[in-house]
Amino acid sequence: xxxxxxxxxxxxxxxxxxxxxxxxxxxxxxxxxxxxxxxxxxxxxxxxxxxxxxxxxxxxxxxxxxxxxxxxxxxxxxxxxxxxxxxxxxxxxxxxxxxxxxxxxxxxxxxxxxxxxxxxxxxxxxxxxxxxxxxxxxxxxxxxxxxxxxxxxxxxxxxxxxxxxxxxxxxxxxxxxxxxxxxxxxxxxxxxxxxxxxxxxxxxxxxxxxxxxxxxxxxxxxxxxxxxxxxxxxxxxxxxxxxxxxxxxxxxxxxxxxxxxxxxxxxxxxxxxxxxxxxxxxxxxxxxxxxxxxxxxxxxxxxxxxxxxxxxxxxxxxxxxxxxxxxxxxxxxxxxxxxxxxxxxxxxxxxxxxxxxxxxxxxxxxxxxxxxxxxxxxxxxxxxxxxxxxxxxxxxxxxxxxxxxxxxxxxxxxxxxxxxxxxxxxxxxxxxxxxxxxxxxxxxxxxxxxxxxxxxxxxxxxxxxxxxxxxxxxxxxxxxxxxxxxxxxxxxxxxxxxxxxxxxxxxxxxxxxxxxxxxxxxxxxxxxxxxxxxxxxxxxxxxxxxxxxxxxxxxxxxxxxxxxxxxxxxxxxxxxxxxxxxxxxxxxxxxxxxxx
Numbered sequence: 001x002x003x004x005x006x007x008x009x010x011x012x013x014x015x016x017x018x019x020x021x022x023x024x025x026x027x028x029x030x031x032x033x034x035x036x037x038x039x040x041x042x043x044x045x046x047x048x049x050x051x052x053x054x055x056x057x058x059x060x061x062x063x064x065x066x067x068x069x070x071x072x073x074x075x076x077x078x079x080x081x082x083x084x085x086x087x088x089x090x091x092x093x094x095x096x097x098x099x100x101x102x103x104x105x106x107x108x109x110x111x112x113x114x115x116x117x118x119x120x121x122x123x124x125x126x127x128x129x130x131x132x133x134x135x136x137x138x139x140x141x142x143x144x145x146x147x148x149x150x151x152x153x154x155x156x157x158x159x160x161x162x163x164x165x166x167x168x169x170x171x172x173x174x175x176x177x178x179x180x181x182x183x184x185x186x187x188x189x190x191x192x193x194x195x196x197x198x199x200x201x202x203x204x205x206x207x208x209x210x211x212x213x214x215x216x217x218x219x220x221x222x223x224x225x226x227x228x229x230x231x232x233x234x235x236x237x238x239x240x241x242x243x244x245x246x247x248x249x250x251x252x253x254x255x256x257x258x259x260x261x262x263x264x265x266x267x268x269x270x271x272x273x274x275x276x277x278x279x280x281x282x283x284x285x286x287x288x289x290x291x292x293x294x295x296x297x298x299x300x301x302x303x304x305x306x307x308x309x310x311x312x313x314x315x316x317x318x319x320x321x322x323x324x325x326x327x328x329x330x331x332x333x334x335x336x337x338x339x340x341x342x343x344x345x346x347x348x349x350x351x352x353x354x355x356x357x358x359x360x361x362x363x364x365x366x367x368x369x370x371x372x373x374x375x376x377x378x379x380x381x382x383x384x385x386x387x388x389x390x391x392x393x394x395x396x397x398x399x400x401x402x403x404x405x406x407x408x409x410x411x412x413x414x415x416x417x418x419x420x421x422x423x424x425x426x427x428x429x430x431x432x433x434x435x436x437x438x439x440x441x442x443x444x445x446x447x448x449x450x451x452x453x454x455x456x457x458x459x460x461x462x463x464x465x466x467x468x469x470x471x472x473x474x475x476x477x478x479x480x481x482x483x484x485x486x487x488x489x490x491x492x493x494x495x496x497x498x499x500x501x502x503x504x505x506x507x508x509x510x511x512x513x514x515x516x517x518x519x520x521x522x523x524x525x526x527x528x529x530x531x532x533x534x535x536x537x538x539x540x541x542x543x544x545x546x547x548x549x550x551x552x553x554x555x556x557x558x559x560x561x562x563x564x565x566x567x568x569x570x571x572x573x574x575x576x577x578x579x580x581x582x583x584x585x586x587x588x589x590x591x592x593x594x595x596x
Contacts, residue, residue, distance in 0.1 A: 057436025111135020229277025
């Protein structure tokens with residue numbers, strides 16, 4: 001018998017495209033894998049968990065999110081829940097919560113379905129503003145001015161910061177715990193001439209400038225502001241019930257009176273109802289609901305007094321429209337989006353992805369994408385990863401742009417992530433689809449107190465000969481494990497274990513864990529780069545090195561499927577390599593040959 005070299009120490013990511021026994025490289029993970037990630041040390045590791053951000057909310061779900069670094073230097077992570085707009089706040093004691101900055105009501109109510117956000121420069125007040133559309137005939141703006149109460153009198157409010165630098169105007173209104181107060185002046189950190197009496201508000205209460213609703217003169221019939229975008233300081237609005245696109249003046253974002261002047265307001269007509277905007281490097285791209293994508297091109301007259309606009313329909317195939325309003329993102333020079341054909345595709349090109357890409361980025365996971373319900377799906381970008389949230393399936397998919405690979409599917413216990421934000425700390429914030437709750441993802445060792453159920457299923461391995469009989473007596477692996485971890489490995493001999501399944505558990509307190517922290521050895525310590533997997537981010541004393549081999553009576557087979565899984569609360573593991581002493585069996589003929 002000749003020995004076949006079989007140790008896998010380099011992993012290729014996740015795939016689900018080819019027939020299950022025909023994936024040519026056994027270093028790929030396949031269907032059945034979940035919550036394991038290829039880390040930057042080229043190990044395969046269980047993912048980190050999540051922790052709740054603030055307090056758990058009631059039923060409902062987050063319908064929109066934004067992140068915004070203002071021109072004054074403030075950073076906001078915000079969300080829409082029902083009729084309310086909130087921002088993440090850290091108080092004087094370091095406690096994180098969600099502060100409500102606006103409760104919509106009456107004719108200015110938000111839609112319960114979706115809000116989209118962008119920013120524009122207010123040339124009148126010389127500040128940037130958040131602008132958003134929320135299914136109303138009006139759109140909304142917020143100046144982003146915030147402070148906290150230090151003390152108050154019947155007519156003054158002393159705050160924790162310079163109010164002019166924070167973006168508060170010289171006179172106006174502020175909102176504190178849902179109550180609006182007017183003021184007639186500011187002196188450094190103090191509001192003066194305040195009415196009504198603010199002394200009933202607690203110290204450290206959150207103060208914000210009000211959200212305002214902006215009406216559009218002569219708004220078209222059946223038009224609601226459902227989607228918003230900004231390109232070259234012109235606000236674009238379109239509606240899921242209309243083919244019209246409204247564009248503001250570049251000088252005044254509230255002015256929608258049409259003009260042929262350079263930077264003037266426009267009214268455009270599409271061949272399809274709208275589904276949202278993405279600003280590209282040079283123009284605004286408009287997504288239609290069905291098969292269409294449009295690009296806006298502009299030409300300035302020779303005398304520089306007039307500007308001509310043209311709506312160019314891009315060459316797309318049937319069902320190439322946007323499948324969900326939030327399922328799109330700009331990454332450098334590329335616009336990435338999920339089509340109604342259920343593919344992750346690009347317009348232009350993205351770094352490390354050829355602009356002559358002949359197949360969709362999602363081709364390696366085609367079987368998964370083809371069966372998914374992408375209702376409410378969204379896309380985010382985080383640390384060179386494309387994050388695809390699929391709330392209808394309670395799944396998250398991650399595409400690594402630098403290494404050009406898919407990670408195994410992510411499921412979250414006790415949370416259904418609809419969309420993600422990246423906060424001022426660089427943390428990925430997940431927002432729940434069905435509850436008014438948000439979470440710091442890939443944080444801690446459990447899913448808010450529930451075990452992370454991680455499993456790695458490797459592609460069937462026929463060792464280069466699908467019809468040759470093999471023989472094995474031993475299987476070996478090495479990696480890292482937490483002391484409380486219980487790692488189960490399963491060997492399925494032939495398709496679905498037709499020739500038997502051999503399962504074996506390994507504990508983090510086993511004698512084969514030879515790197516006891518009490519001995520002063522080195523465990524799997526961080527190397528300075530944030531990773532998505534839990535084990536790479538733990539301290540050296542929390543993970544222990546293991547290397548062991550299991551022997552068993554000789555087993556003959558044609559193909560082998562190997563899997564590892566852990567369901568231990570706060571348990572973590574990382575697999576560096578695994579393999580066997582497999583040999584080709586020459587002592588007898590194989591048992592699949594038919595004779596006549």
